[in-house]
Amino acid sequence: MSTPRKAPTMADVARLAGVSPMTVSRAFKRDASVSDATRSAILEAADSLGYVFDSTASNLRSQRTDFVAVTIPSINNANFADTVRGLSEGLKERGLQILLGYTDYDIQEEERLVEQLLRRRPEAIVVTGGRQTPRTRRLLENAGIPVIETWDLPDNPVGHVVGFSNAAAVRSMVDHFVSVGITRIAFIGGDADRDTRGTDRRAGFIAAMQAHGLDPDRLIAAGTPPISMREGADAMGRLLDTLPDTQAVICVSDLSAFGALTECQRRGVNVPGQIAVAGFGDYEIAGICVPSLTTINPLPREIGKRAAELILDVLDGTQAGPATIALEPILMRRQSSP
Amino acid sequence: MSTPRKAPTMADVARLAGVSPMTVSRAFKRDASVSDATRSAILEAADSLGYVFDSTASNLRSQRTDFVAVTIPSINNANFADTVRGLSEGLKERGLQILLGYTDYDIQEEERLVEQLLRRRPEAIVVTGGRQTPRTRRLLENAGIPVIETWDLPDNPVGHVVGFSNAAAVRSMVDHFVSVGITRIAFIGGDADRDTRGTDRRAGFIAAMQAHGLDPDRLIAAGTPPISMREGADAMGRLLDTLPDTQAVICVSDLSAFGALTECQRRGVNVPGQIAVAGFGDYEIAGICVPSLTTINPLPREIGKRAAELILDVLDGTQAGPATIALEPILMRRQSSP
DNA sequence: TTCGCCAGAGATAACGATAACAAAATGGTA
DNA sequence: TACCATTTTGTTATCGTTATCTCTGGCGAA
Numbered sequence: 001m002s003t004p005r006k007a008p009t010m011a012d013v014a015r016l017a018g019v020s021p022m023t024v025s026r027a028f029k030r031d032a033s034v035s036d037a038t039r040s041a042i043l044e045a046a047d048s049l050g051y052v053f054d055s056t057a058s059n060l061r062s063q064r065t066d067f068v069a070v071t072i073p074s075i076n077n078a079n080f081a082d083t084v085r086g087l088s089e090g091l092k093e094r095g096l097q098i099l100l101g102y103t104d105y106d107i108q109e110e111e112r113l114v115e116q117l118l119r120r121r122p123e124a125i126v127v128t129g130g131r132q133t134p135r136t137r138r139l140l141e142n143a144g145i146p147v148i149e150t151w152d153l154p155d156n157p158v159g160h161v162v163g164f165s166n167a168a169a170v171r172s173m174v175d176h177f178v179s180v181g182i183t184r185i186a187f188i189g190g191d192a193d194r195d196t197r198g199t200d201r202r203a204g205f206i207a208a209m210q211a212h213g214l215d216p217d218r219l220i221a222a223g224t225p226p227i228s229m230r231e232g233a234d235a236m237g238r239l240l241d242t243l244p245d246t247q248a249v250i251c252v253s254d255l256s257a258f259g260a261l262t263e264c265q266r267r268g269v270n271v272p273g274q275i276a277v278a279g280f281g282d283y284e285i286a287g288i289c290v291p292s293l294t295t296i297n298p299l300p301r302e303i304g305k306r307a308a309e310l311i312l313d314v315l316d317g318t319q320a321g322p323a324t325i326a327l328e329p330i331l332m333r334r335q336s337s338p
Numbered sequence: 339m340s341t342p343r344k345a346p347t348m349a350d351v352a353r354l355a356g357v358s359p360m361t362v363s364r365a366f367k368r369d370a371s372v373s374d375a376t377r378s379a380i381l382e383a384a385d386s387l388g389y390v391f392d393s394t395a396s397n398l399r400s401q402r403t404d405f406v407a408v409t410i411p412s413i414n415n416a417n418f419a420d421t422v423r424g425l426s427e428g429l430k431e432r433g434l435q436i437l438l439g440y441t442d443y444d445i446q447e448e449e450r451l452v453e454q455l456l457r458r459r460p461e462a463i464v465v466t467g468g469r470q471t472p473r474t475r476r477l478l479e480n481a482g483i484p485v486i487e488t489w490d491l492p493d494n495p496v497g498h499v500v501g502f503s504n505a506a507a508v509r510s511m512v513d514h515f516v517s518v519g520i521t522r523i524a525f526i527g528g529d530a531d532r533d534t535r536g537t538d539r540r541a542g543f544i545a546a547m548q549a550h551g552l553d554p555d556r557l558i559a560a561g562t563p564p565i566s567m568r569e570g571a572d573a574m575g576r577l578l579d580t581l582p583d584t585q586a587v588i589c590v591s592d593l594s595a596f597g598a599l600t601e602c603q604r605r606g607v608n609v610p611g612q613i614a615v616a617g618f619g620d621y622e623i624a625g626i627c628v629p630s631l632t633t634i635n636p637l638p639r640e641i642g643k644r645a646a647e648l649i650l651d652v653l654d655g656t657q658a659g660p661a662t663i664a665l666e667p668i669l670m671r672r673q674s675s676p
Numbered sequence: 677t678t679c680g681c682c683a684g685a686g687a688t689a690a691c692g693a694t695a696a697c698a699a700a701a702t703g704g705t706a
Numbered sequence: 707t708a709c710c711a712t713t714t715t716g717t718t719a720t721c722g723t724t725a726t727c728t729c730t731g732g733c734g735a736a
Contacts, residue, residue, distance in 0.1 A: 057692035395722030
């Protein structure tokens with residue numbers, strides 16, 4: 001089934017096609033000047049030998065890998081997956097491939113990952129950013145390639161930024177509830193600072209409540225981030241048990257919000273009649289569950305798309321200094337809130 | 339912010355540490371014989387220079403990349419994400435990194451992808467398998483590395499297999515319904531053969547119905563695979579409109595099944611009282627939605643874990659011939675069915 | 677004392693493509 | 707026909723690490 005003999009190289013193809021290895025190399029590039037006759041002869045020879053281009057050699061000699069390194073907290077998250085898809089589509093046309101790694105929401109793991117990725121000499125690196133270990137930061141600063149932080153607006157960014165303010169996004173939700181007369185608002189989130197974005201959302205909730213002169217203490221800790229649907233449901237149970245006069249609850253993600261919704265269903269608690277529920281992320285489920293879920297769409301696909309464009313501009317030299325692209329998340333009013 | 343000067347190499351580190359480049363190389367390996375004093379001096383020198391190991395050169399010279407290529411249909415799918423996580427964890431201890439690509443459920447795209455991945459000279463390749471273009475098959479056969487097909491049990495595998503029978507899994511669901519006296523069963527799936535596993539599930543449904551002497555024609559085409567929650571809901575609407583005497587419906591995935599459930603909620607159709615609903619995948623949502631969803635757990639994490647073990651065994655030479663590991667998906671009886 | 681063994685370190689060449697430069701072939705024009 | 711511009715092809719050296727072989731010094735056993 002497999003071929004034990006050594007894989008053919010360009011030299012083998014060149015010999016068979018009666019040209020020099022350099023011409024074979026050119027034939028495998030797009031725009032290189034090779035006559036049609038020669039190129040097809042070469043491709044035919046390559047095909048008959050079962051030749052597969054070896055990018056390890058190409059990478060070393062040309063000092064280009066056509067990799068863009070991307071770190072995301074979790075592979076199992078539709079929002080980050082959308083960002084990766086946006087990136088991937090934007091980079092594909094230029095022949096750039098994504099080298100993906102996930103940090104499991106752990107900045108120590110992120111440090112290991114970033115170092116591993118940089119060893120592969122990517123053309124650029126995209127991190128789901130905000131906070132990182134000092135060493136990670138140093139690695140990024142000295143990497144000598146474009147660095148893009150996403151999903152956040154860091155105070156002191158390493159390089160470029162394509163993101164949004166998690167705190168401001170949650171504030172807009174609080175403002176919305178207050179504008180319709182709701183004042184007793186709770187927040188369901190993680191019980192640790194592992195997930196920096198989740199932490200920012202909770203901080204945004206507290207700040208917004210205080211800005212309205214409201215009590216920001218209805219905080220339900222739902223477990224180690226990221227919070228699952230089940231943990232969201234459990235947290236909602238505790239909220240209904242301990243603070244039954246709560247009028248609305250904002251959840252750190254749509255998944256926990258959906259879990260919370262199901263707990264209300266199980267208990268016969270009417271949403272939004274007795275309590276309003278809001279999420280974050282605008283996952284597909286938010287639009288289709290019953291009642292549909294009020295949430296915030298942080299434009300994950302757009303983040304990826306803009307990051308890809310930015311990378312291409314920087315690599316082309318079109319983009320000079322560090323850019324910060326701040327996106328405006330969209331409040332999606334649906335049935336789970338008034 | 340970035341360093342315009344050329345990145346330091348092992349030679350620079352060697353000079354600063356007062357040793358030969360070869361010794362630096364050894365110091366960066368695990369088991370290589372370097373005295374502790376020398377090693378720490380080298381690492382210190384490397385750190386002070388901001389040296390980052392260059393694997394492009396290492397890859398070429400050592401003919402090893404420590405990549406395992408993995409293709410999945412979609413990055414935005416919790417089942418495949420679980421398989422990737424299982425793979426990733428199993429390979430990490432050996433220093434193998436995953437090079438991930440997705441095919442968008444398109445075998446032409448898969449062909450392009452497989453070729454791109456093979457150019458990077460991975461140590462092994464894992465495909466979400468079953469059917470591929472002739473050229474893809476040829477590329478895999480001649481790649482000279484272990485090939486693992488997953489999520490399927492192909493009739494004529496390229497190499498190794500870690501999967502299950504999609505048809506048999508759906509048959510078990512049909513058998514379950516028949517065993518509780520349900521005979522008018524429908525199937526909601528895609529309207530094209532793009533998704534080979536979805537197609538197998540539909541074929542399994544038809545065969546199982548025929549085996550029981552039942553009518554297999556209650557087939558609802560829900561759109562281009564993969565079917566979304568929304569498309570599942572629309573399909574359920576059509577089913578209720580056109581075949582209102584249907585007693586149960588099996589959906590090609592949990593996502594479409596959940597969409598179908600929500601449509602029942604919207605119409606006030608009782609599940610499972612008026613109609614039973616089943617899905618496929620055992621996504622988290624299946625366990626928590628109301629009513630919870632009867633489904634099939636295909637053990638996605640286990641697939642990844644076993645595939646990783648198999649790869650390590652093959653690379654070690656422990657595993658001789660091509661292996662086929664057939665897993666048994668688990669029928670999860672929940673509230674959406676009797 | 678001699679020999680063998682081994683840990684620790686160095687010297688050399690090579691992995692397979694391509695950047696950079698050079699030369700030959702081609703085509704159009706004066 | 708001669709000449710220049712352009713296209714097409716070839717030659718040489720090299721990217722940064724490491725496989726492989728060699729060498730040195732120290733230590734224990736005979």
